[in-house]
Amino acid sequence: MSATDTAPAPAFEEILVTTRRSVTAPVRIYEPTSAQGADRSTAATVLALHGAGGWMPAEPVLDGLVEAGFRIVAPVWPAWSEHTDESRLSEMLDFALHGWDVATEMGLVGGGLHLVGHSMGGMIAAEMAALAPQSVGRMALMCPAGMWLADHPIPDIFAMLPYQLAEVLFADPNVGEEVLTGGADFSDNATLTRFMVARARQQGMAGKILFPIPNRRFSERAYRVTVPTLLVWGRQDRLIPPAYSDAWQAALPDASVRLVDGAGHMLPYEQPAAVVDAITAHLHR
C-alpha cells in the first residue's frame, strides 16, 4: 500500500506476508530514515505486536522508536485486516508460532530480534520469547495480558458495552472516547454492520487467548524467558492494574518495571513520549 498525495504519508510500507501455515496478513515495515542518523543495514529490528484493538490510525510509540533509530516490523494480526485466515489459529501456541512464522518470512530469526508488545501483543511476545529465547535480543512489554491474580480480577471486556470501554482503558475516559470511536456514526446501518463484523472477527480472535480468563498458563513457561525484559505500565491502568507488574517481574528471570503517570491501559496512546524513552533506553542498553 502506498501513500496518496492527499493523505499524510504513512511512516511505513505495508506488504502482504504469507506464512508457511498459509496465513496471509499485512505486515507494516517502518525503516529508520538516514536523516535520523541510523544506518538501515545495521539498525536493530523490533517486532511490534498490537493489542486487541489493532493498530490505531496514529502509532506514536512506533514513530518514536523509528526516530530513535530502530527498524520496526509490525504485523497486522490475522482478523485485523480484510484477509480472513484467522480460523487457522486457535490457541496460544498457534498465536506464538504465528509470530515466529512472520519473523521467519521477514528474515528476522537468529539476529537478536527485539520484541515489543502491548496488552494482547505483549502476551504473544512473551510466549514467543518462552518458545525461542535464543532468538530474542531484548523485550519490552506494555501492560501485557496473560496472568490472572485472584485478588485483582481483570474486568471482562467481552461483556462490556462500547460506551463502557473508555472508562477502563484510559486514565482520562474523555480522551478515550475520542480515540475509540473515531467519530463513527452508529445510527447508520452500514456503519454499524461494519463495526459489528470487525468486532466479531477481531475481538472474537482475541477471545481465543483472552476469554474467559486471560491466562493461558504463561507463568509456568516464564522461567524460559531469560532475555532482559522491561515492563511498562500505566499507573492508572484499570483493566490490568499495576499489581500485575509485580507478578510479571517476579515470574520473569530478568525483568524491570517502569510505571508511567497519567496513563491507563492504553498507555502507548496516552503517554507515548515516556513510553518511547523507557523502551529506547531499555533496548539500547
Place this chain on the structure above:
Amino acid sequence: MTVKFCWFNLMPWPDLPDDFKTEHRSVWVDIDSSLFDPERANGVYHEYMDQLEFADELGFDGIGVNEHHQNGYGIMPSPNIIAAGLARRTSQAAICVIGNSIALYNPAHRVAEEFAMLDCISGGRLVAGFPVGTPMDTNFTYGQIPALTREKYLEAHDLIMEAWTNPDVFAFDGKYNQLRYVNCWPKPIQKPHPPIYIPGGGSIETWDFCLERDYNYSYLSFNGYLAGQTLMDGYWNRVAEMDKSETPGRAGFAQIICTAATDEEAEELYSEHMLYFFNRCLHVFPGFADPPGYRTVKTIQAGKLDQFRKENQALFKRLTWKDLVEGGYVIAGSPDTVRERMEDMIKRLRVGTVFCLLHMGNMPDWKTRYSSQLFAEKVMPGLRGIWGDEFSDAEDWWCRPMAERVRPEATIAEARRYPEMPNGPAA
C-alpha cells in the same frame, strides 16, 4: 401429519422483587444469589414437575424442558434430571429435552449416554434437542470461547451421532474430544436415533445444518409469531432453495399462550404474570448477549442487528398487556380467540410442532392448570388437523415409542408389593 403440541416449562424463579429491573443488572449470569432460596425451591421444582405431569394427563403430545445456567427465568441447569423424573411418572407424552447444549459437555459423549438412558427409561419417547446454546450459558457461564463455540458444537454433534449409530467400538480423535474407546452403552431405543430438534435463535448457518441432516429447526423466541415470521420465511426460502420437502414437521415454534373463559378474563388473570416475565425475567444485561465471535460474520451481515440498537434495549419496559397481545408476543383470550390466533400462527410460520409456553413468569399453579386445561380441551383438538393429509406421519419429526412399554405411573404400586418374594406380597 398432525400438529404436535409440547407443554413447556422454562422453570422461572417466581420471586424476583418488584424493583428487580432497576436494582439489578441482569437476570442471567451474574444474578444476585441472595434472591435464590433453596428451601423455597423444594416446592417450586415439584410444582413445575407436577404441571408437566399434568400436561401429560391432559393429552399434550410432548412435555418439554431445556437447559439454562445462572438464570433467574430458568432454574434448570440439568434438564436431564427433570426429564428422568418425568420419564418415571408419565408414559404417554414425548419427553422433549430441547435440549442439551452439547458444546458444554466434556466429553460430549455424556449427552449420548444420558439421552440414551432417557430414551430407554421412557420407552422411546425422547425428542432430543441440540442447541448451540446462548452466549449467556455457553460463553459467560460455562466459559467456552465464543469464536470456537460453533466448531466445538459441530464436533460434539458428530461424536454423539456416531456414538448412537455406530455399532462398533470406535476411536474419536476430535480437537475437543479425544476418546480411544467410544462405545455408547446404553443405546437409544429409537433407530437410527431419536428425532433431533435444533432450537435456533436466528443464526442462519443453523438452517443449512438442519436441512443437510433433516433435523427439525425450532425457532425459540419470546417475541411471538408476528415478529418470528420474517425469520421463518427465511428458513422456508432456504428449504425451497435446498429442494427439501416442505413438510411443516421440519419446523417448530415457541409461543406464549394464555387461555381463559373470555378475552377479558385472560387479561385479568394473566396480565401481571406476563409483565413479570417480560419486565423481570428478560432483564438481561446486553453486554452478555453478543460476545464477539459468537455470531458468525454471515449472520451479522444478514442484518440481525435489531437487538443491539439502543432504542430496542428498553423495548420490554414499555410493553403493556395490549402491546403483548396485539404484537403477538402472547396469544391470549377465550378458547375461540386463542384457536383463531393459533391457527394463524401455525399457518403463517408453517410449523408442525408448537412449544406451548403456558406457564410464564410467576403464574400460580392454579392459573397455569386452568389455562392449560382450557387449551387442551377446547383449543388443541381443533388445531391438530390443520395440515390435513398432505404430509404423512413419517414426516412429523416426532418420537416413535415402543408399543409395549413400561407404564411406571400405573405399575409403581404393584412393583412395591414384591409379589414374587417367597413370603408372598408385602403388607
